[in-house]
Amino acid sequence: xxxxxxxxxxxxxxxxALLFIVASGFTLIFGLLRIVNLAHGALYLIGGLAGYSVAExxxxxxxxxxxxxxxxxxxxxxxxxxxxxxVRGAELRQVLLTLGVAFILDDIALVIWGGDTxxxxxxxxxxxxxxxxxxxxxxxxxxxxxxxxxxxxxxxLLLNHTRLGALIRAGVxxxxxxxxxxxxxxxxxxxxxxxxxxxxxxxxxxxxxxLTLYPTADAEILVFSLAVVIIGGRGSLVGAAVGAxxxxxxxxxxxxxxxxxxxxxxxxxxxxxxxxRPLGLFGKTA
Amino acid sequence: MATPxxxxxxxxxxxTRPSHVVGWIALAAVALIALPLVLPSYQVSIxxxxxxxxxxxMSIDVLxxxxxxxxxxxxxxxxxxxxxxxxxxxVLGGGIWTGVALGILCATLLAAVFALLAxxxxxxxxxxxxxxxxxxxxxxxxxxxxxxxxxxxxRGIGRPEFIADHISxxxxxxxxxxxxxxxxxxxxHSPFGLTLRGIRDSESRMRSLGYNVPLHLFIAFVASGFFAxxxxxxxxxxxxxxxxxxxxxxxxxxxxxxxxTGGVGTLLGSFVGxxxxxxxENVVSAFTARWPTVLGVTFVLIMxxxxxxxxxxxxxxxxxxRKRQSSESLN
Numbered sequence: 001x002x003x004x005x006x007x008x009x010x011x012x013x014x015x016x017a018l019l020f021i022v023a024s025g026f027t028l029i030f031g032l033l034r035i036v037n038l039a040h041g042a043l044y045l046i047g048g049l050a051g052y053s054v055a056e057x058x059x060x061x062x063x064x065x066x067x068x069x070x071x072x073x074x075x076x077x078x079x080x081x082x083x084x085x086x087v088r089g090a091e092l093r094q095v096l097l098t099l100g101v102a103f104i105l106d107d108i109a110l111v112i113w114g115g116d117t118x119x120x121x122x123x124x125x126x127x128x129x130x131x132x133x134x135x136x137x138x139x140x141x142x143x144x145x146x147x148x149x150x151x152x153x154x155x156x157l158l159l160n161h162t163r164l165g166a167l168i169r170a171g172v173x174x175x176x177x178x179x180x181x182x183x184x185x186x187x188x189x190x191x192x193x194x195x196x197x198x199x200x201x202x203x204x205x206x207x208x209x210x211l212t213l214y215p216t217a218d219a220e221i222l223v224f225s226l227a228v229v230i231i232g233g234r235g236s237l238v239g240a241a242v243g244a245x246x247x248x249x250x251x252x253x254x255x256x257x258x259x260x261x262x263x264x265x266x267x268x269x270x271x272x273x274x275x276x277r278p279l280g281l282f283g284k285t286a
Numbered sequence: 287m288a289t290p291x292x293x294x295x296x297x298x299x300x301x302t303r304p305s306h307v308v309g310w311i312a313l314a315a316v317a318l319i320a321l322p323l324v325l326p327s328y329q330v331s332i333x334x335x336x337x338x339x340x341x342x343x344m345s346i347d348v349l350x351x352x353x354x355x356x357x358x359x360x361x362x363x364x365x366x367x368x369x370x371x372x373x374x375x376x377v378l379g380g381g382i383w384t385g386v387a388l389g390i391l392c393a394t395l396l397a398a399v400f401a402l403l404a405x406x407x408x409x410x411x412x413x414x415x416x417x418x419x420x421x422x423x424x425x426x427x428x429x430x431x432x433x434x435x436x437x438x439x440x441r442g443i444g445r446p447e448f449i450a451d452h453i454s455x456x457x458x459x460x461x462x463x464x465x466x467x468x469x470x471x472x473x474x475h476s477p478f479g480l481t482l483r484g485i486r487d488s489e490s491r492m493r494s495l496g497y498n499v500p501l502h503l504f505i506a507f508v509a510s511g512f513f514a515x516x517x518x519x520x521x522x523x524x525x526x527x528x529x530x531x532x533x534x535x536x537x538x539x540x541x542x543x544x545x546x547t548g549g550v551g552t553l554l555g556s557f558v559g560x561x562x563x564x565x566x567e568n569v570v571s572a573f574t575a576r577w578p579t580v581l582g583v584t585f586v587l588i589m590x591x592x593x594x595x596x597x598x599x600x601x602x603x604x605x606x607x608r609k610r611q612s613s614e615s616l617n
Contacts, residue, residue: 036410036414038417083586083590086590087589087590090593091410092356092409092410092413093589095410095413096356096542096585096589097585097589097590099358099539099585100581100582100583100584100585100586101582101586102582103536103539103578103581103582103585104582104586107576107578107582108579110578111576219421219424219534219535220425222421223422226414226417226418226421227418229414230415234411259429260429260430260431260432261426261429261430262429263425263426263429264422264426266422267419270418271403274403274404274415275402275403278406278407278411279407279411
């Protein structure tokens with residue numbers, strides 16, 4: 001019995017790591033740029049599928065991941081520079097515009113890759129299982145867990161301990177003053193946007209390896225990411241991590257106990273939390 | 287602070303004489319009644335669909351245009367009603383009218399749950415919350431296979447004999463949609479509706495005037511859910527089939543797009559929006575299977591170029607012309 005429980009907990013933790021990677025990109029863009037990018041799920045899907053194609057063609061999953069991140073970051077740049085500039089400052093119009101983009105990207109993915117289910121190949125050194133506390137657990141999932149922690153640490157260091165991070169934070173508080181001190185704030189924001197999108201692409205490749213990719217995968221990951229950000233509070237890296245852990249663990253426990261109602265198990269705590277903290281655990285008023 | 291999608295269109299009362307309104311409504315009524323006499327039955331069926339989705343779009347406009355709360359969860363409320371009607375009649379073998387009543391009731395209750403959770407937020411946060419709540423309903427319908435039939439959906443038992451054919455069903459829907467539209471019109475133009483508009487424009491001011499802002503928004507949300515539930519029940523009769531795609535996000539998106547295309551805050555603009563979007567869908571689907579792309583592109587273009595919608599734009603142009611005329615007459 002304990003073996004099964006540990007297995008579920010590990011499943012929850014690794015799913016949480018994936019959720020964190022995807023949701024951190026979302027919350028980064030949401031919190032710092034005040035843009036709700038509802039195309040995030042579609043970028044995840046496109047990234048994953050592109051990563052799959054590159055990995056299959058080249059035989060290297062790492063190359064697939066890099067290609068996915070680059071492609072999705074590029075798409076993000078086109079979105080930010082090409083479309084978002086028309087609706088700058090109008091929050092709701094921005095959100096709805098990204099929603100339109102999500103529909104277009106999904107449809108494009110359907111045209112290119114069709115409606116099949118794809119699994120991104122796992123590199124040979126991460127295949128197989130290892131023994132942890134008496135259970136055999138897939139190595140790749142442990143790798144995902146580690147990657148989640150690395151992404152968290154890297155983002156935290158970037159935002160809090162680098163010049164770029166200081167610029168981003170300053171740009172959020174007072175973009176005009178940052179401009180006045182001779183810095184191209186639009187370029188900083190564009191970079192942040194691309195970074196957030198690249199995280200969605202990375203998530204797509206990883207999610208594609210252990211959750212598989214199919215036409216509605218984008219909507220599912222989007223609702224999980226939204227739950228994470230709503231629970232954690234917008235723009236908070238720590239909030240995203242806590243939210244991801246909560247949603248990931250609840251989801252894997254819910255799947256075992258109430259297989260058909262797993263969605264409801266994440267909904268319950270979210271509802272409870274919102275009743276007391278409408279802006280999430282770590283959310284601040286704008 | 288609620289952030290409206292676009293600047294509020296000039297209000298209706300400010301510019302239109304009552305005699306004009308009555309004239310236009312009479313004209314529209316005659317046209318709608320005469321329609322099945324001139325259109326082939328397939329087009330009558332599409333017009334029925336337009337009427338049903340107009341109600342859904344108007345229910346969204348009640349919240350978005352008057353309460354300043356743009357929602358992406360109404361597709362789920364609408365679809366919940368559809369699911370209940372079909373489940374009640376096809377699986378449990380209940381009567382169709384009880385099913386319709388239960389469907390509307392369930393949609394209203396679901397809206398109350400959504401409202402309790404989302405009402406304290408506004409703007410983008412409200413949008414995200416309703417989006418997440420709606421998607422949870424979708425996930426539930428997709429996964430709860432033993433009840434909802436999963437991806438295969440549920441098939442209904444068909445309409446009662448007297449409204450079985452397209453034309454009599456069209457008139458039945460018209461007979462429901464007309465009073466429902468009137469009810470929504472009364473609702474948003476009542477003192478309650480004025481208070482809602484006050485909340486949309488300045489929540490803090492309304493609060494300091496002593497209005498119970500959350501209660502007003504709650505009532506508006508529940509009423510809006512009730513109307514969406516009526517649309518959903520009609521859709522159950524219309525479509526005779528329900529699957530997760532009825533509650534999925536694109537349903538909410540399409541309905542919101544109809545409300546926006548018509549003009550948020552114009553209520554009756556939803557008819558224009560529903561007509562344009564459904565007509566576009568039918569035309570596009572005749573040539574290509576890429577309807578989602580067209581929907582997405584339409585959404586992007588409207589957000590960039592015409593966020594005030596067709597009716598909203600016409601009103602702005604009219605009020606400009608009126609201003610010009612009145613300044614000319616002063617000179």
